[in-house]
Amino acid sequence: MARGIYVSATTPGSGKSLVALGVAEALHRHTGRIGFFRPVVLGDDAARDPMVALMATRFGLEPDVCRGGLTAREVRQLLAAGQREEIDARCVEIFAEIAARCDVVVVEGTDLTGHDSAVEFALNARLANHLACPVVAVVSGRDRTPEEIADAVDVARKELAAARCSVLAMMVNRADAGRLGEIADGIRPGASHRPVYVLPELPEISRPTTGEVSAGLALRQIAGSADMEREVRGVKVAAMSVANFIGALADGDLVIVPGDRPDVMVGALASTFSPEFPVPAAMVLTGGLAPDAHVLSLLAQAPFPVFAYPDDTYNAARAVAEVRSEIWTGHRRKVASALGAWARHVDDAELVERLELPRPVTMTPLRFLHELIGRARAERKRIVLPEGTDVRILRAAEILARRDVCDLTLLGPERDVRELAASNGVSLEGIAVVDPAASELRARFAEEYARLRAHRGVDLAKALEVMLDVSYFGTMMVQLGLVDGMVSGAAHTTAHTIRPALEFVKTVPGVKIVSSVFLMLMADRVLVYGDCAVVPDPDAGQLADIALASAETAAQFGVTPRVAMLSYSTGGSGSGAAVDKVRAATEEVRRRRPGLAVEGPIQYDAAVEPTIAASKLPGSDVAGQATVFIFPDLNTGNNTYKAVQQSSGAVAVGPVLQGLRRPVNDLSRGCTVEDIVNTVAITAIQAQSVPTAQTAAALAPQTAPQN
Known part of the structure; x- marks a missing residue:
């Protein structure tokens, strides 16, 4: 038992x-x-x-x-x-x-x-x-x-x-x-x-949400945002003049106001006109009284929900006070x-x-994602999120801060970032906000960028302009060691995210290209697929780079690397330029990492199924038990990971960029809050593997690159 x-x-x-x-x-x-x-x-x-x-x-x-x-x-x-x-x-x-x-x-x-x-x-x-x-x-x-x-x-x-x-x-x-x-x-x-x-x-656990208040009082929403997860941090009953009421209002307050007080309603909407005013969590109109059509049209624009309550203000306030929230919500x-x-x-x-419990023999997707957070937290790192004006980024940052996963810096005009957070009920407590245009770091970053890109004709004036770009500013924070990694791409293309890193962060010694992997979370194990997102048609040397980087990434995330160099042919059964490329790449991997388990060329079925492996490639240390799969080109890799994801129900985490000296990772523009949280955790874990000497090298003066 x-x-x-x-x-x-x-x-x-x-x-x-x-x-x-x-x-x-x-x-x-x-x-x-x-x-x-x-x-x-x-x-x-x-x-x-x-x-x-x-x-x-x-x-x-x-x-x-x-x-x-x-x-x-x-x-x-x-x-x-x-x-x-x-x-x-x-x-x-x-x-x-x-x-x-x-x-x-x-x-x-x-x-x-x-x-x-x-x-x-x-x-x-x-x-x-x-x-x-x-x-x-x-x-x-x-x-x-x-x-x-x-x-x-x-x-x-x-x-x-x-x-x-x-x-x-x-x-x-x-x-x-x-x-x-x-x-x-x-x-x-x-x-x-x-x-x-x-x-x-x-306190944030016991604070009810707007949804809990709505359910507890059986409220009817008549206007405003549909956000039912906003925290109710206080309650304000409108029983004074508008000027005095606005002075008493604080961010996150639930405003209880008679339905015939349009002056207070419009006053509470001041936050939509100026970020200097607090943003309520919600508004409850009491007495069964409805505002006229003009006021209602204003309330429709509210960044918080507006509810109607049939009883009087006193009973509304008493009922709200009885709403309790628990963690089990x-x-x-x-x-x-x-x-x-x-x-x-x-x-x-x-x-x-103390319990001496058995260790898990399988790795489920849920366990892997939970372990990401624990591993990221174990050695605290600093991550910059350049897209501070994307509400998904703000929500993810709040979750990461509350879970104490890492230190975060958001980039963007501070007023805009904080106004967006407030209007969406997001707390930025413990999160730094930096505006590249106003930051004193901009001049320092521009000088460094001009020095590193002088061979490309970049002068200080041009560099100052470039450092207004949040992707370049964030990447320079990584380059100079002010943060340990960067996550971007929710609102920018992959090229826009990666380009600054390619210009001056550069690749690790011995690796010539930046590539990517997807961590494929199967029902009982984690597989690594590369490259499925970056390099369109790698040659043999680049394919070897991808394999070596993918093996290292696998090890970083607890996957024992057994590398399958995929092809339409297994062993010596086929020939042709495509097979020869994979064969040459396999030999280069063996030469550069003699102790790494690698097999190629090999077909996918022989790489994953022991019975097929026994007939096609008997005696192989990889066939039938591969964990890292290297595709011969982007077309094959991208289509395969999506096919496996859709047909098997596997969870695809990535793309995880690899090969850079410091971690920079890309998001899909359709990413969810959970995707962002997971990618930040992955980036923090990658940063844990950056050698101290490498960090010192990033901070030390460098000669300008010659190409």
Whole structure:
């Protein structure tokens, strides 16, 4: 049977769902199959529990391994009837069914929100023992002093010991963010002397979104943006003059205003006319009163949703105050904030190491993408995003900042970038914004560019003009070591993104061309396809460069490189110019990297299928088990990766550029926010492999290139 971990609150309001999510995230990265079980759910339908839904979506879990147990009502009825054993038996039965299909199961206990928290604590302790699960105990630090928190930890230890529970870890959640060190220092060591992790209160998790307010009050949208993920950071009720009201308004406020106050409505729209004014999260028009057509046409342009509420302003304000948000709503920004806090304050590797769980034998797409974030975070890097006036870039930057993945710099006119962020409810907290036109770096960059391109007739005046281009400015930041990598292409062509890097970042020694790979995330493994995006018709030497660079990229992302140099012929069975090119490239790869497993020319079927490999190329170290596939030209590579992607359901991540001295990566102009997040993580991981000497060389004065 699989091992389980029981996440249990020891005090009310602990926010243990954040801890359950963090534990699941850690386990998903470090072991094979995980499951999730919530023995007691709050609603009336165990199959529709929101925390179960979040875990299923986040980790791709099927219903048979991600389940609720009994409803809170059922548990109360069974306890009242004296049938405690029935609760235990049913929970043990469900847990066993889940555990039979998993390596480890995360069990999330009750919230201690009932009338008798002592009964709930005893229920959690008893279930943890029946399921043979060590406990991750969560203590609430909200509104408590360091001394009170230390006492609460001691009490929890004693109560769990009295209940004969095995404690895996103690965690304090929702602590005062400004006193984390003081709190940690004040906690007395337990018998195990294991660390007690302290996590801060995260206001952004408890803030409701416009969608949650709308659902909670059954509001009807009548105008404005359809963005239902904007955070409601405060509530302002219009009960004063417009001048005083605008002075009190702040970014992210929910404005509650009677439907017959057009003056306040227009005043709240001031942000659409000037970036100096705050942008509300939403507006609720009360009293069942509708503004006239002229005002309504103005409200239609609002960058936030405008709702109608049939009751009066007082009841609207009271109803809004009762709307509560939880992490289990699954909003990606809330999840990102939670996982960012977990990563900053919990050593999950130390936590998982205690369990001695089996390592995963397969690499699913979801696990690979989750691992990208963890690897990027492990050695923090600085990434520049030149397209700061693209809202997708802003949303991705916010997610990356909340998850604490890397340090980010956005390029663009600062006023425009911040206005776009505010109008879309995006927080740029912790993210630098640089305007190339106003930056003092522009002159320095221009001097360097003029020096490096003097042989092409570039003078200082021309260089100053060039450095107004965000792609050139961002690439020069990479060149001079002010950042570690760049991601662009959401609003620019591939050529526009790569050209500056080709001009002065240049390729690594021994590699003559820049090429690309796609990381093909199959159902149970990761394959590497190159080149599918950059070099149209490589000659034998360029093909060897692509193969060597692709093998190195594969190794960077945990794929053992076994390189197949693809052709329409396997071994010596065919001839012709195309086959000869692949054969010559294969020999050059062997000469330059004698220890690299490489085979070519080889057909795709012989490269991936062991039985075909046994008949076509017996005894090969690559045939039948290739992981890196080098296509003879761009036409073949591009069509093949798209065919595999569409026909097999594989996830194609890329293109990942390779061969440059410092990492620069290109986005598709149709990219999603998730694509941008993944590409930034990939770029950060690539930057981790840039040797220190190479970084020093990038910063040192260079002679101008001669070609």
